[in-house]
Amino acid sequence: MALFNQNFLQHDETVFKDELVLDYEYLPHILKFRENQQQHIATIIKPLFAGRMGSNLLITGKPGIGKTAACKHVLREMEQHSEKIIGIYVNCWKQDTAFKVIVDICQQVGYKWVQNKKTNELMDEIAKILNKKAAVIVLDEIDKLKEEQVIYQLVEDISKKCIIMITNEKDFLAILDQRTRSRLIPELLEFNAYKYNEIEAILEERKKFAFYEGVLKEETFAPIVEKCFEEEDIRTGLYLLKEAGNAAENRSSKSISGEDVQKAIGKMAVFQQSKTILDEEEKELLKIIKEHSGESINKIYEIYNEKFSKSDRTFRRKLATLKENKFIEVRDNKELTGETNPRVYLKK
Incomplete structure (x- = not known):
C-alpha cells in the first residue's frame, strides 16, 4: 500500500506561517478586550511594590x-517591572492535592530538596524563600483542589502576598x-x-499571524x-482555525475551503471532550446520568449519594461542571407538565 506516496505539500509550501499562535497556551503580546480586568488585577498587586500587603482576588467566568x-x-509584566515580587x-486541575501544589511551588522558586519531606516541612521552606520578597500566587482551576488546607497555609505563612484564585464556579x-474564607476575604x-x-x-489577529496571506x-x-x-x-475558534488548516494541507491545497472549515466543525465533539478533564466522581456521575437519562435531579442525586455519600x-x-462542558442538559418541565423538579438528560 502506497500510504505516503501522495502529492503532499512540501515543508516550504505549508499554509501555516506560525502554527504556535493557535496553541491554547500561547500568550499574545497584547491581550485584547481584557484591559479593564488586567488593570483590576494589577491594582490589587500594586501595594506589594511599596512593601505593603496586597489583596486577594477571586476571578470567575x-x-x-x-x-x-x-x-x-499581568504576571509577565509584573516580573519585567520588578525583581522584588515573585x-x-x-x-490545580493538574496539581490537585496540597502536596502537589507545594511541590510545584518548590520547583518554581528553585527549591530542589523535596524528597522524603512532608507537606508542612516543604511549606516552611517555601515561606523562608517567599518571605524574603513578596509573592503573587495564582491558583487556577481552584475548584478542582481536593484539599483546601493549602489555601489556608499560603494565607497564614506568606507575609506579603496576593493570592489570586480562578474558577468557573460563582459559588466557590x-x-x-x-476559617479559610475569613482569612482570604x-x-x-x-x-x-x-x-x-x-x-x-x-481570531482575525491570530489568523493574520498563523497563516500566509490569502490562505483563509x-x-x-x-x-x-x-x-x-x-x-x-x-x-x-483556535481549534477550528488549526483543524481547517490541517484539512487544507491533507488535500495538498494552499488555501482553506468552506469544506475544510465544515470538516473542522464536524470534529468539534472530539474537541469538546479533549478540553475537559473530569475527576473520578464526575465520570461516575456522567455514567449514572447515561444510565438514567430523563430522570429527575432528585432521583439522580439519590443514586449518586448512595455511592459517594456527598452533600x-x-x-x-x-x-454544573457536566452541564457547563455540554455533556448533559437540564430541562425544566414546569410549564409543560407542572413538574417542579427538573430532569437531567445526556446530550447526544
Missing part, C-alpha cells in the same frame, strides 16, 4: 474567555471552610463572555467566528 491569559499577562502560577467561596472579579466583534478581532478568505473565516461565538469559548451542594457543583 466561563471557560475560554481569557481569565488565565489575563493573569499570566510570580507563581499553579494549575460558599464551599470553603469558614477576596475581592471578586467576574469575566463576561466575549462579544461577537471581539471574537472576530481576536473572509467567506470561509466567518463560519469559524460564528461557531466560536456560539460556543462562547475562544479556544473553539447536595457537592452534587450540584459536579452537575
Whole structure:
C-alpha cells in the first residue's frame, strides 16, 4: 500500500506561517478586550511594590474567555517591572492535592530538596524563600483542589502576598471552610463572555499571524467566528482555525475551503471532550446520568449519594461542571407538565 506516496505539500509550501499562535497556551503580546480586568488585577498587586500587603482576588467566568491569559499577562509584566515580587502560577486541575501544589511551588522558586519531606516541612521552606520578597500566587482551576488546607497555609505563612484564585464556579467561596474564607476575604472579579466583534478581532489577529496571506478568505473565516461565538469559548475558534488548516494541507491545497472549515466543525465533539478533564466522581456521575437519562435531579442525586455519600451542594457543583462542558442538559418541565423538579438528560 502506497500510504505516503501522495502529492503532499512540501515543508516550504505549508499554509501555516506560525502554527504556535493557535496553541491554547500561547500568550499574545497584547491581550485584547481584557484591559479593564488586567488593570483590576494589577491594582490589587500594586501595594506589594511599596512593601505593603496586597489583596486577594477571586476571578470567575466561563471557560475560554481569557481569565488565565489575563493573569499570566499581568504576571509577565509584573516580573519585567520588578525583581522584588515573585510570580507563581499553579494549575490545580493538574496539581490537585496540597502536596502537589507545594511541590510545584518548590520547583518554581528553585527549591530542589523535596524528597522524603512532608507537606508542612516543604511549606516552611517555601515561606523562608517567599518571605524574603513578596509573592503573587495564582491558583487556577481552584475548584478542582481536593484539599483546601493549602489555601489556608499560603494565607497564614506568606507575609506579603496576593493570592489570586480562578474558577468557573460563582459559588466557590460558599464551599470553603469558614476559617479559610475569613482569612482570604477576596475581592471578586467576574469575566463576561466575549462579544461577537471581539471574537472576530481576536481570531482575525491570530489568523493574520498563523497563516500566509490569502490562505483563509473572509467567506470561509466567518463560519469559524460564528461557531466560536456560539460556543462562547475562544479556544473553539483556535481549534477550528488549526483543524481547517490541517484539512487544507491533507488535500495538498494552499488555501482553506468552506469544506475544510465544515470538516473542522464536524470534529468539534472530539474537541469538546479533549478540553475537559473530569475527576473520578464526575465520570461516575456522567455514567449514572447515561444510565438514567430523563430522570429527575432528585432521583439522580439519590443514586449518586448512595455511592459517594456527598452533600447536595457537592452534587450540584459536579452537575454544573457536566452541564457547563455540554455533556448533559437540564430541562425544566414546569410549564409543560407542572413538574417542579427538573430532569437531567445526556446530550447526544
